[in-house]
Amino acid sequence: MWNRVPPGTGQALVVYGEGRDSPYSFAVLYQKRGSTWKRTDGWPAHNGRLGWTTDHHMDDEQTPVGVFTLTDAGGTLEDPGSRLRYWQDDAAYEAMLKPEEEHAHDFDHVIAIDYNRVKGAPPFDWSRPAGADKGGGIWLHTDHGDGTSACVTLPKSGMKTLLRTLDPARHPVVVMGARDQLAP
Template sequence: MWQQVPASSRQAVVVYGDRRDSPDSLVVLYEKQGTAWKKTGSWPAHNGRMGWTTDHQLEDERSPVGVFSLTDAGGSLKDPGSRLRYWYDDNAYAATLNPEDAHAHDFDYVIAINYNRLRGVPPFDWTRPEGVEKGGGIWLHLDHGDGTSACVTVPESGMKTLLRTLDPADHPVVVMGDRARLKA
């Protein structure tokens, strides 16, 4: 997978899933210093309830395997100091959940994963260039303690660190998948 990271990228959020069918993972932030990648942070995380896939489909509850750019962020809370363009809209994110729902704060902070989405638009824009059946709306967002529909969840401290660290000038990417496929 590292071969798919563009040469211009100097930041990589790597999501290591435990197993192909597991929702448990680890998020590790790497930053390129000279020619070497250095680990600068890590957090326990969750991915799709059913694990990982190389052919993501709408509602398969699996996270897509691959390398995807990170360009846009947002949330229902005001910008905590994001270096990525931040789209604050408490109504857009709140509309996706019932305020009484246990997941009501999942979208307080999000970073859009550029899988089947337009860049430069709010994370909650539902335009799907490859078609609705290929899914989309896949984000890094706040952890709720278990698997997701396809997103990757990170504890709040990790989300704030990522938002404050990921710099568009460094062309950040997310490299994600189960450990076996990431090592292949």
């Protein structure tokens, strides 16, 4: 999977899933210093309720395996100091959840995973270049304690760290999948 990381990438969030059918994972932030990748932080995480897939489709409750760029962020809360372009919009995100739901704070902060989306658009933009059947709207967002529809979730502290650390000039990516899918 490391062979798919674009040249010039200086930051990589690697999400290691416990198994192909598991919603449990661990996210590790690596930053390149010269020619060496250094681990700089890590958090427990969750992915799709039904694990990982190399052929993601809308509503399959699996997270797509691969290397994807990270270019845009947003959320219901104000920008906490994001280096990525940030769109704060209460209505756009809250329309996806009822305020009384247990997941009401999931979208306080999000980072769009550039899977079947238009880079440079707000995370909540529903354009799907590869078609609606291939899904989309896959984000890094605040953890709610269990598997997701296809997103990857991190603790609130992890989301804030990523927003303040991921630098568009370093071309950040997320590398994600079950451990055996990421192995060399």
